Structure formats: structure tokens, C-alpha cells
Amino acid sequence: MAHVVYGVWDGVVHDHRGLAPGAVAVLPGLQGFDEFDEGNHIRAFFGDRGFFVFDPDVHLIDALWRYMDKAAEQSCGKCTPCRMGTQLVSQALDAMRHGKPSPLSLDDIEALAEQMATTSLCGLGQTCANSLLAALHRHFPDYRRQFILGFSREKDWPQMLRQLTADGGDFLLTAAQSPRAVSPEAMQAELHALGMQSVTAPNVAMALQQALCDAGEHTLICVTGSLFLVGDTLKAMG
Numbered sequence: 583m584a585h586v587v588y589g590v591w592d593g594v595v596h597d598h599r600g601l602a603p604g605a606v607a608v609l610p611g612l613q614g615f616d617e618f619d620e621g622n623h624i625r626a627f628f629g630d631r632g633f634f635v636f637d638p639d640v641h642l643i644d645a646l647w648r649y650m651d652k653a654a655e656q657s658c659g660k661c662t663p664c665r666m667g668t669q670l671v672s673q674a675l676d677a678m679r680h681g682k683p684s685p686l687s688l689d690d691i692e693a694l695a696e697q698m699a700t701t702s703l704c705g706l707g708q709t710c711a712n713s714l715l716a717a718l719h720r721h722f723p724d725y726r727r728q729f730i731l732g733f734s735r736e737k738d739w740p741q742m743l744r745q746l747t748a749d750g751g752d753f754l755l756t757a758a759q760s761p762r763a764v765s766p767e768a769m770q771a772e773l774h775a776l777g778m779q780s781v782t783a784p785n786v787a788m789a790l791q792q793a794l795c796d797a798g799e800h801t802l803i804c805v806t807g808s809l810f811l812v813g814d815t816l817k818a819m820g
């Protein structure tokens with residue numbers, strides 16, 4: 583049976599790197615995961631719900647790059663978050679695994695991955711960054727994440743809101759200058775029903791101002807939800 587070295591699956595962290603020599607960690611659900619085919623051992627597994635590493639010699643960044651590179655190859659190119667996001671993240675991870683300066687910081691990669699997860703049109707773009715996000719949250723947990731969120735009414739915004747807030751963070755809810763924008767109060771009520779705290783701002787400029795006032799040295803501010811919101815953000819930032 584496959585021995586898990588470490589990983590994150592469905593948000594649950596599995597880390598057995600400190601076990602005594604000879605001790606093994608097995609997960610009953612991973613039966614049949616030893617070999618891909620005869621003599622071809624599975625060293626790591628990456629999927630839409632997270633990842634597992636079975637071989638301690640696996641280089642995590644290299645494995646994440648392989649997964650994202652395959653997603654970039656399979657992207658049909660119909661929507662921008664997936665078409666551009668998979669390429670940009672793949673290039674950044676490729677630079678990192680070769681020890682070269684990355685064109686994107688970890689903050690940039692996380693923000694792009696969040697955008698891909700929430701705004702891509704189909705399951706490929708929506709899930710291909712999940713294991714990357716799980717790894718970032720697990721291995722770089724010191725970041726404080728401040729989300730500025732706003733949605734359009736025609737989308738399944740309660741579902742998007744639930745996905746974006748599942749991993750925690752601080753949430754500032756606002757509305758783009760669009761008649762289709764969901765009101766911040768409606769979003770706040772939805773989060774309140776989930777037992778989560780949030781604050782509201784009447785527009786994007788005020789939300790940005792508040793987020794920047796609250797930000798510390800290790801704060802990542804992520805603006806996401808609708809393209810109208812991103813447009814208003816670019817306008818507010820000049």
C-alpha cells in the first residue's frame with residue numbers, strides 16, 4: 583500500500599516526514615496506488631482535490647510544474663484565466679525548478695491561481711491550480727490574505743463565495759459600478775449564514791483604500807470575483 587510522505591487532500595494536511603525510521607504512514611483509501619504499471623512506481627499524485635507525495639526525493643516545485651504544464655497543454659484557450667493563467671504559472675514554476683529568477687512572485691502565483699479557480703469556464707481551469715494552492719497554503723502559511731470580493735448576479739455567486747472563502751482569510755465585500763453587481767450586504771448575509779465574519783465597502787476605490795490601510799508586510803491583497811470588479815480596480819489604481 584502507498585506510504586504517504588506528505589500532502590494535502592480536501593484541505594486536510596498529511597505530514598509524516600518526522601516519523602521514526604521504519605515507521606510508515608498509510609491511508610486506507612489509497613489502496614492500489616503503488617504502481618502505475620508494473621515496475622513504474624507512483625512517486626506523487628496531483629489532482630483536483632489536492633496532492634500526495636509518496637517518495638521523499640520528489641521535488642515539490644518540479645511536480646507542481648509538471649501538473650500545470652500538462653494543464654497548459656490541454657487548455658482549449660476559450661477563456662483567458664485558464665489560457666493565460668496556466669501558461670504564466672507554468673513558466674514561473676519552470677523558472678523556479680531550474681533555480682532561475684521567476685517572472686512571478688509567490689503572491690502573484692497565488693493570486694493568478696485564485697483567479698483561475700474562480701473565473702475559468704470549465705473544470706480544467708477551475709481545478710488545475712487546486713493542488714498548487716494547497717501546497718502554497720501549507721508551505722507558506724504566514725501570509726495574511728485579504729480578499730476584496732464582488733460578483734455579478736448572473737453567476738452562481740454564492741457558490742463562488744463559498745469556494746473563495748473556504749481556506750480562510752479576511753474578506754472585504756464590495757460592488758463594481760455595474761447594475762449587475764451583487765450588493766455587499768447580500769454577500770455579507772451569505773457569509774454570516776456560514777458563520778464567517780466580513781466587512782463591506784460601498785465601492786472598489788473605498789475597499790482598496792481600506793485594504794491598503796490594514797495591510798501589513800506579509801499581506802496579500804487579492805481582488806477577485808467579476809471582471810467588472812477588476813476593471814474598477816485598475817481604474818482606481820490609475
Ligand code: SF4
Pocket residue numbers: 656657658659660661662664665702703704705706707708
Ligand atoms: S477553463 Fe475550460 S473553457 Fe476555459 S480555456 Fe480552460 S479548458 Fe478551455
